[in-house]
Amino acid sequence: MSNLLTSRQAEELHKSLIAYLLSTGHTNSAQVLRQDLNLAENDFDATTAKKYEGLLEKKWTSVVRLQKKIMDLETRSQQLQSELDNATPSSLAARKNHDPTTWLPRAPARHTLQSHRSPITSVAFHPLFSSLASGSEDCTIKIWDYELGELERTLKSHTKSVLDVDFGGPRGNTLLASCSSDLTIKLWDPAEEYKNIRTLPGHDHSVSSVRFIPSGAAGAPLSGNLLASASRDKTIRIWDVTTGYCLRTLRGHGDWVRSLAPTIDGRWLLSTSSDQTSRMWDLSQPDNNAQKQTFLVHEHVVECCAFAPASAYSHLATLAGLKKPPPASSSNEFLATGGRDKLIKISSANGVCIKTLTGHDNWIRSLVFHPGGKYLLSCSDDKTIRCWDLAQEGKCVRVVEAADHFASCLRWAPSLFKEPAEANGTATNGTSSEAKEQIRCLIACGSVDLNVRVFSA
Numbered sequence: 089m090s091n092l093l094t095s096r097q098a099e100e101l102h103k104s105l106i107a108y109l110l111s112t113g114h115t116n117s118a119q120v121l122r123q124d125l126n127l128a129e130n131d132f133d134a135t136t137a138k139k140y141e142g143l144l145e146k147k148w149t150s151v152v153r154l155q156k157k158i159m160d161l162e163t164r165s166q167q168l169q170s171e172l173d174n175a176t177p178s179s180l181a182a183r184k185n186h187d188p189t190t191w192l193p194r195a196p197a198r199h200t201l202q203s204h205r206s207p208i209t210s211v212a213f214h215p216l217f218s219s220l221a222s223g224s225e226d227c228t229i230k231i232w233d234y235e236l237g238e239l240e241r242t243l244k245s246h247t248k249s250v251l252d253v254d255f256g257g258p259r260g261n262t263l264l265a266s267c268s269s270d271l272t273i274k275l276w277d278p279a280e281e282y283k284n285i286r287t288l289p290g291h292d293h294s295v296s297s298v299r300f301i302p303s304g305a306a307g308a309p310l311s312g313n314l315l316a317s318a319s320r321d322k323t324i325r326i327w328d329v330t331t332g333y334c335l336r337t338l339r340g341h342g343d344w345v346r347s348l349a350p351t352i353d354g355r356w357l358l359s360t361s362s363d364q365t366s367r368m369w370d371l372s373q374p375d376n377n378a379q380k381q382t383f384l385v386h387e388h389v390v391e392c393c394a395f396a397p398a399s400a401y402s403h404l405a406t407l408a409g410l411k412k413p414p415p416a417s418s419s420n421e422f423l424a425t426g427g428r429d430k431l432i433k434i435s436s437a438n439g440v441c442i443k444t445l446t447g448h449d450n451w452i453r454s455l456v457f458h459p460g461g462k463y464l465l466s467c468s469d470d471k472t473i474r475c476w477d478l479a480q481e482g483k484c485v486r487v488v489e490a491a492d493h494f495a496s497c498l499r500w501a502p503s504l505f506k507e508p509a510e511a512n513g514t515a516t517n518g519t520s521s522e523a524k525e526q527i528r529c530l531i532a533c534g535s536v537d538l539n540v541r542v543f544s545a
Contacts, residue, residue: 100140100143102121102125102127103127103132103136103140104140104143104144104147105121105144106118106121106122106125106127106132106137106140107136107137107138107139107140107141107143107144108140108141108144108145109121110137110141111137111141111142186529186545188459188460188526188527188528188529188545189399189458189459189460189461189462189527190460190462190463191460191527191529191545192458192463192465192475192485192486193465193473193475193486193488193531193543193544194486194488194543195488195489195490197490197533197541197542197543198237198542198543198544199234199237199541199542200237200539200540200541200542201220201222201230201232201234201237201239201539201540201541201542202538202539203230203239203242204222204224204226204228204230204538204539204540205224205226205538206224206225206226206249206538207224207225207493207494207496207535207536207537207538208222208223208224208496208497208534208535208536208538208539208540209223209224209225209249209250209251209252209496209497209534210222210223210250210251210252210253210496210497210534211223211253211497211498211499211532211533211534211540212253212254212255212264212499213234213255213499213500213501213502213530213532214255214262214278215255215256215262215502216262216504217278218233218234218235218236219231219232219233219234219240219278220232220233220234220532220540220542221253221255221264221266222253222532222534222540223250223251223252223253223266224249224250224538225249225250226249227244227246227247227248227249227250227268228242228243228244228246228250229242229243229246229250229253229264229266229276230242230243231243231282232540234530234532234542237542241281241282243266243276243282243284245274245284245287246266246268246270246272246274247268247270248268248269248270248294249268249269250266250267250268251267251268251269251294251295251296251297252266252267252295252296252297252298253265253266253298254298254299254300255300256299256300256301256302256315257300257312257313257315257329258312258313258329258330259303259312261279262278262279263275263276263277263278263285263300263329264276264277264278264282265298265300265315265329266298267295267296267297267298267317268294268295269294269295271289271291271292271293271294271295272287272288272289272291272295273287273288273291273295273298273315273317273327274286274287274288275287275288275329286329286332288315288317288327288332288334290325290334291317291319291321291323291325292319292321293319293320293321293344294319294320295317295318295319295320296318296319296320296344296345296346296347297317297318297345297346297347297348298315298316298317298318298348299315299316299348299349299350299357300314300315300316300329300350301314301315301316301326301350301354301357301371302350302351302352302353302354303354313328313329313330314326314327314328314329314335314354315327315329316348316350316357317348318345318346318347318348318359319344319345320344320345322339322341322342322343322344322345322361323337323338323339323341323345324337324338324339324341324345324348324357324359324369325337325338326338326371336375337375338357338369338375338378338379339375340367340379340382341359341361341363341365341367342361342363342365343361343362343363344361344362344363345359345360345361346359346360346361346362346389346390346391346392347359347360347391347392347393348393349393349394349395349423350395351395351419351420352395352397352419353419354371355370355371355372355419355420356368356369356370356371356380356395356419356420357369357371358393358394358395358423359393360390360391360392360393360425360427361389361390362389362390364384364386364387364388364389364390364427365382365383365384365386365390366382366383366385366386366390366393366423366425366435367379367381367382367383368380368381368382368383368420368423368437381437381438381439382439383423383425383433383435383439383441384439385425385433385435385441386425386427386429386431386433387429388427388428388429389427389428390425390426390427391426391427391428391451391452391453391454392425392426392427392452392453392454392455393423393424393425393426393455394423394424394455394456394457394464395419395420395422395423395457396421396422396423396424396434396457396461397457397459397461398416398417398418398419398461399459399460399461399462400422400457400458400461400462400464400478401413401414401416401421401422401461402461403461403462403478403479404421404422404434404436404442404478407434407442407443407478407481407482408422408436408440408442409442420437421436421437422434422435422436422437422442423435423437424455424457424464425455426452426453426454426455426466426468427451427452428451428452430446430448430449430450430451430452430468431444431445431446431448431452432444432445432446432448432452432455432464432466432476433445434464434482443481443482445464445466445476445482445484447474447484447487448466448468448470448472448474449468449470450468450469450470450494451468451469451494452466452467452468453467453468453469453494453495453496453497453498454466454467454495454496454497454498454499455498456498456499456500456531458500459500459503459525459527460527461478462477462478462479463475463476463477463478463485464476464478464482465498465500465531466498467490467495467496467497467498467533468494468495469494469495469496470495471489471490471491471492471493471494471495471535472487472488472489472490472495473487473488473490473495473498473531473533474486474487474488475487475488488543490533490535490541491533491535491536491537491539491541492535492537492539493535493536493537494535494536495533495534495535496534496535496536497533497534498531498532498533498534499531499532499533500528500530500531501528501530501531501532502528503525503526503527503528504525504526504528505524505525505526529544529545530542530543530544530545531543531544
């Protein structure tokens, strides 16, 4: 004992033992112990006994608590290690020899995230961390850990339905943007526990879509700081998220602007509207010359849109009857739109529809191209996600029962890159970055059934 405890610690232990025995009525035992330890009466009076009375119990219970905490932490550590070893999409893909370029979701979902009290309107993945944001008609945004399937936090600031969310922003400083029927756009900083750092007012009606414009936009010195928003006031606004200023307002749609999709280089922007059109905007041009193409391929409200990645050009060039695919450095060659006519239209940049995909029984709500380029995925009010094989002329090769009610939104987790993209745009020219791209086999789908479902390899 003397080797483990200092003389002071040993003295405190002895006094604690005697005080404990006295407090529990074992007076004789306390007296014997005091004699054995040669503690004189004046060294251990009533005041000293009072001082040491509860010390032994406190130490004892704190040790038990610490032991329990250590055991809990060890269990948690084992769980996390197990998750890390067996459950991350990338490691699973490698371990089970999944080819990420051809992976498609299948039921059941890996996680069903439940906490919202009204229909889910939008979902977005953090570009680096295992965080997923969901917006809802319950006026909140919820941040989830999609690896563990757990709710991390709830963001409350909007006063009406949250209609869209998106991660992006200046390089090295990822932000979350949200928009709402309360006419505002809000910016949240994940680095400051999702503090609401800025509110952007300016639209005259519900703001239905927000998208960060990727770095590299031609003629945009503030590239990486730009955010586009679409509204029921028929306009599209471009914002500087650093200052909160509205830099420009794009007009052209004749009705509610529903959704937005920027190209990977940030130069082009696609919009859809209740006026039954989709429009392509060249953000390098002044406002009066920005609108470059109007797509008149739907006969109902156009709900959603997506630009095809360069990896899809070889398949889409065949559909378009081209002898060779367009250069990968061109970011706006093909696009897909979906609408309330239950149809998905694939068009080339010149406004010609090259393929119509039929199969959904209800409104098309969201579209995403597979990063590998071979597939297009769609979700619909018919409760399904459908996977269309572009190499087989757009044949539907998989139907995933994705929800118990309307499937309202769909997102593919952004790819990871081994090295950060260069500011001069080499990472978007389709050559130097392709080898470094790590496709994540990870999809989130939100539904009117109040659930967010995560599908992964």
